[in-house]
Amino acid sequence: MKLGITRLDFLRGSIANLATTAASPSWAADAIAQLAPRPAERLEPSLLDLEFSIIEQFRPFDLLPESFTQVHEQFREAALRRFSRTGVQSDDDLAQMTLSPGRLRLTSSRAEPTLLRSETGPLAPYCTMALTMEASETGINEAGTVAAGLVQDAGNYVVASFENSGDPARGTVGIDVQVGGRKTRVASANADLAGAMQCAFAVNENYVTALVAKGADWVPLVQHRITDLLDLRDPAVLRQFRYGFGAGGAGTTVTIADVRAGYFGQAGIRDLHVICYSDGRPYIRNGKLYFTATQAGLSFFQAAHWGVWTLDLDEPHRVEQVATLFFERDGFVLGDHAGQIVANEREGGFHVAVSSWGDFAFKGVHVRYCRTFENILSGVHVLKSAKMSLPTDVSAWDPSMVRIGGRWYVGFVESPYQDPARGFNFHPALARSDRGGSLNRLNKVGADLSRDQTEGTILQRVGGRWYLLASDGVDRQYRVYDLSMKLLGFLKAPYGSNIPHPQVVPIFSRGQTTYMLITFEGTQYHETLLGYGTHGDLIIMRAAQTRRGSEFERR
Numbered sequence: 001m002k003l004g005i006t007r008l009d010f011l012r013g014s015i016a017n018l019a020t021t022a023a024s025p026s027w028a029a030d031a032i033a034q035l036a037p038r039p040a041e042r043l044e045p046s047l048l049d050l051e052f053s054i055i056e057q058f059r060p061f062d063l064l065p066e067s068f069t070q071v072h073e074q075f076r077e078a079a080l081r082r083f084s085r086t087g088v089q090s091d092d093d094l095a096q097m098t099l100s101p102g103r104l105r106l107t108s109s110r111a112e113p114t115l116l117r118s119e120t121g122p123l124a125p126y127c128t129m130a131l132t133m134e135a136s137e138t139g140i141n142e143a144g145t146v147a148a149g150l151v152q153d154a155g156n157y158v159v160a161s162f163e164n165s166g167d168p169a170r171g172t173v174g175i176d177v178q179v180g181g182r183k184t185r186v187a188s189a190n191a192d193l194a195g196a197m198q199c200a201f202a203v204n205e206n207y208v209t210a211l212v213a214k215g216a217d218w219v220p221l222v223q224h225r226i227t228d229l230l231d232l233r234d235p236a237v238l239r240q241f242r243y244g245f246g247a248g249g250a251g252t253t254v255t256i257a258d259v260r261a262g263y264f265g266q267a268g269i270r271d272l273h274v275i276c277y278s279d280g281r282p283y284i285r286n287g288k289l290y291f292t293a294t295q296a297g298l299s300f301f302q303a304a305h306w307g308v309w310t311l312d313l314d315e316p317h318r319v320e321q322v323a324t325l326f327f328e329r330d331g332f333v334l335g336d337h338a339g340q341i342v343a344n345e346r347e348g349g350f351h352v353a354v355s356s357w358g359d360f361a362f363k364g365v366h367v368r369y370c371r372t373f374e375n376i377l378s379g380v381h382v383l384k385s386a387k388m389s390l391p392t393d394v395s396a397w398d399p400s401m402v403r404i405g406g407r408w409y410v411g412f413v414e415s416p417y418q419d420p421a422r423g424f425n426f427h428p429a430l431a432r433s434d435r436g437g438s439l440n441r442l443n444k445v446g447a448d449l450s451r452d453q454t455e456g457t458i459l460q461r462v463g464g465r466w467y468l469l470a471s472d473g474v475d476r477q478y479r480v481y482d483l484s485m486k487l488l489g490f491l492k493a494p495y496g497s498n499i500p501h502p503q504v505v506p507i508f509s510r511g512q513t514t515y516m517l518i519t520f521e522g523t524q525y526h527e528t529l530l531g532y533g534t535h536g537d538l539i540i541m542r543a544a545q546t547r548r549g550s551e552f553e554r555r
Contacts, residue, residue, distance in 0.1 A: 044463040044464050044547060045462065045463045045545050045547050046462065046463050046465070047460070047462040047463065047465070047467050047469075047480055047491065047504070048480060048488065048489045048490075048491070048492075049463075049545055050462070050491070050492060050493075050504075050515055050543040050544075050545050051492045051493075051543060051544045051545065052491070052492060052493035052494070052515075052517045052541040052542065052543050052544075053494070053541060053542065053544070054494055054539060054540070054541050055316065055540055055541060055542050056316050056317050056538075056539070056540040057521075057537050057538070057539045057540070058317065058537060058538060059268055059523075059536075059537050059538070060266060060268065060269050060319060060321075060538055061265075061266065061267060061268065061525070062265035062266060062321075063128045063130065063200055063202060063211070063218055063264065063265055064128040064130055064200075064260055064261070064262055064263075064264070064265060065262075065263070065265040065321055067320075067321065067322070068262045068263040068265070068321070068324060068380065069260055069261070069262035070120045070122070070243070070261055070262040070263070071118050071120050071129075071243050071259065071260060071261040071262065072258075072259070072260050073118070073258070073259035073260075074102055074258065075099055075102055075103060075104045075256075077099065079099065079104070080097055080098075080099050080104075083097060083104075083116045084097065086116060086117040086118070086119075087114050087115065087116050087117070087246070088114070088115050088117060088151065088153055088154035089110065089112060089113070089114045089115070089154060090112045090154050090155070090178075090181075090183075091110055091112060092154070093109060093110050094114045095107055095108040095109070095110075095113075095114035095246070095247060095248070096108075102257065102258075103134060103255055103256070103257055104255070104256045105253055105254070105255050105256075106144075106246065106247040106253065106254050106255075106256070107252070107253040108144065108247060108248045108249050108250060108251070108252055108253075108254075109250060109251070110248060110250055111145075111248055111249060111250050112248050113145055113146075113147045113159075113161070113246045113247055113248030113249075114246045114247065114248060115147060115151050115154075115157060115159070115244045115245065115246040116244060116245055116246050117151045117153075117242050117243075117244045118242050118243045118244060118261065119242065120242060120243060120261070121150065121238070121239070121241050121242040121243060122238070122243075122262075122263060123238075123326065123333070123380060123382050124238070124263075124305070124326040124333045124334075124335070124382060125203050125204075125205055125206065125232035125233055125238055125333070126203065126204055126205070126263060126264045126297065126305050126324075126326070126335055127150075127202070127203055127243075127261065127262065127263055127264050128200055128201065128202045128203075128261065128262065128263075128264045128265075129148040129149060129150075129200065129201045129202075129243050129244075129245060129259070129260070129261040130148070130198060130199070130200040130201075130259075130260050130261070131146060131148050131198065131199050131200070131245055131256055131258070131259055132197060132198050132256070132257045132258035132259075133146060133197050133198070133199070133254065133255065133256055133257065134197075134255040134256070134257045142164070142252070142253060142254050142255060143164050143165060143166045143249065143252050144163075144164060144247055144248065144249035144252030144253065144254040145161055145162065145163045145164070145247060145248045145249045145252075145254075146161070146162045146199060146245075146246075146247050146254055146256070147159040147160065147161045147162070147176075147245060147246050147247065147248070148160055148199065148200065148201040148244070148245045148259075149201040149203075149208075149243075149244060149245075150201075150203070150232070150241040150242070150243065150244065151241060151242055151243075151244030152240045152241050152242075155178060155179075155180060155181035156178060156179055156180065156181075156240075156241075157176075157177075157178050157241075157244065158175070158176070158177045158178075158203070158208060158226060158230055158232075158241075159175075159176050159201060159244070160173070160174070160175055160176075160199070160200070160201035160208065160209075160210035160211075160222075161173065161174045161175070161176055161210075162193060162196075162199045162210070162212070163249075164193055165249075168192070168193040168194040168195075168196075169192050169193070169194045170190065170192075171190070171191050171192065171193035172188055172189070172190060172191065173188065173189055173191045173193075173210045173212070173221045173222050174187065174188035174189075174210070174222065175187045175188070175208050175210060175222060175223075175224050175226075177226050177229045177230055179229055179230055184229060186208075186224040186226060186229070187222045187223065187224035188222060189221055189222040191212070191221050191222075193212065195214050196212040196213065196214050197213075198212065198213035199211065199212050199213075200212070200213070200218065202264055202298055203232060203264070204264060204297030204298050204299060204302075204303035204304070204305075204335070205225075205232075205233060205297070205299075205302045205303050205334070205335060205358070206225050206226050206227040206230075206231060206232055206233065207223060207224075207225050207297065207298060207299040207302075207303045208223065208224055208225075208226055209222070209223040209298045209299075209530070210222050210223070219526070220298060220526050220529055220530060221529075222529075223298065223299065223529060223530060225299070231332075233332035233333055233334060233359075234331065234332060235328065235332075235333050238333070243261035245259055263324050263380060264295075264297065264305075265295065265321065266293075266295035266296050266297075266307070266321075267296040267297065267298055267525040267534040267535075268296040268520070268523070268525060268534060268535045268536045268537065269293040269294065269295055269296065269307075269309075269520060269536070269538055270293065270294045270296065270498070270501075270520040270535055270536050271292075271293060271294040271337065271338040271398070271456070271501060271520070272291055272292070272293050272501060272503050272518050272519060272520060272538075273291060273292050273293075273339065273340045273341075273400070273458070273501070273503060274289065274290070274291045274503055274505045274518075275290040275291055275292060275308070275340070275341045275342070275343065275377070276340075276342055276343070276402070277342065277343050277344075277345045278342055278343070278344060278345065278346075278351075278401075278402065278403040279345075279402070279403060279404075279552060279553075280402045280403075280404075280459070280460070280461050280466075280551075280552065281551075281552040282505050282506070282507070283343055284313070284507075287312065287313050287314060288310040288311060288312055288313065289310065289311045289313055289505065289507070289516075290308060290309070290310055290322075290377060291308075291309055291310075291311065291503070291518065292306060292307065292308055292309070292339065292340065292341055293306075293307055293309050294306060294337040294338050295307045295321075295324075295337075296525070296533060296534045296535060296536070297335070297533070297534070298525075298530050298534060299530055299531055299533055299534070300360075300531055300532060300533040301357045301360045301533055302334075302335070302357070302358060302359060302360055303335070303533060304335055304337050304357065304533065305324065305325075305326060305335030305336075305337055305358075306324075306325045306326075306335065306336065306337040306338075306339070306354060307321050307323060307324050307325065308321070308322050308323035308324075308325065308341070308376065308377050308378075309321050309322065310322055311518070311540075313507060313509070316516075316540045317540075319538065322377060322378055323376055323377055323378050323379055323380070323381065324379075324380045324381070325352075325354075325376060325381050325383060326380075326381070326382045326383070327354065327358060327368065327382070327383050327384070327385050328382050328383070328384050329368070329384065329385060330359070332358075332359065333382055334356075334358025334359055335357075335358045336354045336355060336356055336357060336358040336368060336385070337354060337355065337357055337358070338354065338355040338357060338397055338398055339352065339353045339354030339355055339367070339368075339398075339399050340352075340353055340399055340400055340401055341376065341377075342401050342402075348373060349371060349372055349373035350371070350372055350373075350376055351369070351371060351401060351439065352369065352370045352371070352372060352376070352383065352385070353367055353368070353369050353388060353399035353401060353410075354367070354368050354369075354385065354399070355367055355368070355396075355397035355398060355399070356368055356397075357397070360418075362418055362419060362420055364395045364418070365395045365396065365397050365415065365418065366387055366388070366390075366395060366396055366397075367387070367388040367390055367396050367397060367399045367412060368385035368386065368387060368388060369385060369386060369387075369388035369439065370383050370384060370385040370386065388439070389440055389441070389442065390410065390412055390431060390442060391431050391442055391443055391444035392412075392414050392429065392444070394414050394415055394416050394417075395414070395415040395416075395417075395418065395426075396412050396413060396414055396415065396429075397412065397413050397415070397426075397455070398411075398412060398413040398455050398456055398457050398501075399411070399412050399457075400412070400457045400458050400459045400468075401439065401459070402459045402466070404466055404483075405435070406435045406436055407432050407433050407434065407435050407436075407437065408432060408433040408437065408438065408439050408442070409430065409431070409432045409433075409445075409459055409466075409483065410430070410431045410432070410439065410442055411428065411429070411430050411457035411458065411459050411468045411470075412428075412429055412430075412431070412457055413426050413427070413428060413429065413454075413455045413456075413457055413470075414426065414427055414428075414429045414447055415427075424453075425452045425453075426451075426452065426453065426454065426455050427447055427448050427449060427450075427451040427452060427454050428447065428448050428451065428454055428455070428457050428468065428470035428479070428481070428485075429444065429445075429446070429447035429448075429457075429485075430444075430445040430446055430447070430457075430468055430481070430483065430485050431443060431444050431445060432445055432483075445483070445484065445485055446484065446485030447485065448470075448479070448481070448485060448487070451470075451472060451474075451479075452474070453472065453473035453474045453499065454470050454471060454472045454473065454474075454479065454499075455470065455471060455473075455499055455501075456469075456470055456471040456499060456500070456501030456502060457469070457470050458470070458501060458502055458503055458504065460504045460505070460506075461506070461551050461552070462504065462506065462515070462551065463547065463551075464551070465482075466482075466483055467480050467481065467482065467483075467488070468480075468481040468482075468483065468485070469481075469491065469502040469504065470502070471495075471499045471500055471501055471502055472499075473498075473499040476495045477490045477491070477495055478490060478491035478493060478495065478502040479491075491504070491517075493517055493541055494539075494541070496519075496521035496522070496539065497521045497522035497523065497536075498520070498521055498522025498535060498536060500519040500520050500521060500539070501519055501520070502517060502519065503517060503518050503519060504516070504517050505517070505518065506550075506551040506552075508549075508550040508551070508552075508554075511548065511549065512546050512547070512548060512549075513546060513547045513548075513549065513550055513551055514542065514543070514546050515542070515543035515545070515546070516540065516541065516542055516543075517540075517541040517542075517543070518538070518539070518540050518541075519539050519541070520535065520536040520537060520538060520539060521535065521536045521537045521539060522535045522536050523535055523536050523537055524536075
């Protein structure tokens, strides 16, 4: 039995009555047609009604984003005086330095490189230094060694070395760590350096990688995790280091044309989560949707970090990183990631929840929380966090937060174990506060214990109803639950590789709401050398269905 009548039903009936006395019956038919939703439009669609298809897929890759470049040395006249003061060499025999317009020439009498220390260093051990060399007059790479990395002094540094003994096709690339005057070559590889006019040093956590570029593509050649020799996660250690570069090789001259250094970008992005207000409204400014993403480093989970991005709603292929977030805890600065930022529209500032992947060592994961009034949607920030009080006694990650009817709801992933041999076991769960309660006092609503490879929890409102979404890596589909954790069905959307998170987002414009889904896939970057963790492509979908009006009250 149908109880009640919708506004559309009422208007249809009124117009039909008018049609019986109207001079032209076609007028009534036309009016009804105008009131009726278009075939793909719904007054209040269910999430299960939406049918998504891919509109964009691409790989955001950038070793050193321009917006996060701290050093750009183009070798003006003052550079020579500055480098003469800051140059270091283990034998105190500095290379001879000469400048030509926009070029620095280093002529060495020793095999060990002269390292030129800049005045700037990173706040966290997630950074890149990239050098562009100039070819010799013969068009062949100049003989000699080029080095780039982090330098404290002549006895303390970590650099990537690119050695050309005269035949660039038989070069050597190494990673050198010198601590207290004792040098260790922790890794090296033979490499064809012919035509490689750019080289780079990258550190993600303590993973150091040496790369070269031939054309537009960067290729990693050697990598080593240097934790046992030098732990750059310790802020007391890291603050002593500055970006540095240089050259060596007895009797050689190397010409450097450009030096850039700054915060590492990403080999790919994943774990996308839209920034929203506490009521769930997406955070949109100047036509751009703000979201967080895990920015893949050049190795496993610890090498990744967290960033804030924007997506141009008119041109979805235009995405841009606008902030980088690091977390200081347990005596280290880490790249914790996979979480959510909620803007507090009443009191200002932000609620930040993030997963403790920054020091993952198969000993558990938990959710961290902080409340901040910094403008974390722009620039570089190091935040202090505390363990979030979730109602679980096992590991947890992928938090999603929203305030509904005076209660906080928090979706998250529970994980009984993460084991190198057995693998990972994880499933979605939901908690909520009492009415008027806070994020510090949550009670468990339920969990789907039938799943063991399901993560990426997202709380989202569609058609006036709230849902918890999660991604099932076994059945390869997006699961849809209500707020009692009852399974309702499955999202109609392409499911790619890895375990892509189902970040559905309603976009209101010109009286109509469209639905997007932003997610990722699992293509790795040079997995043979770097291992798992360097994914993935950004995937943007749009639903065929729309709705009239907005999902949220306009403010």
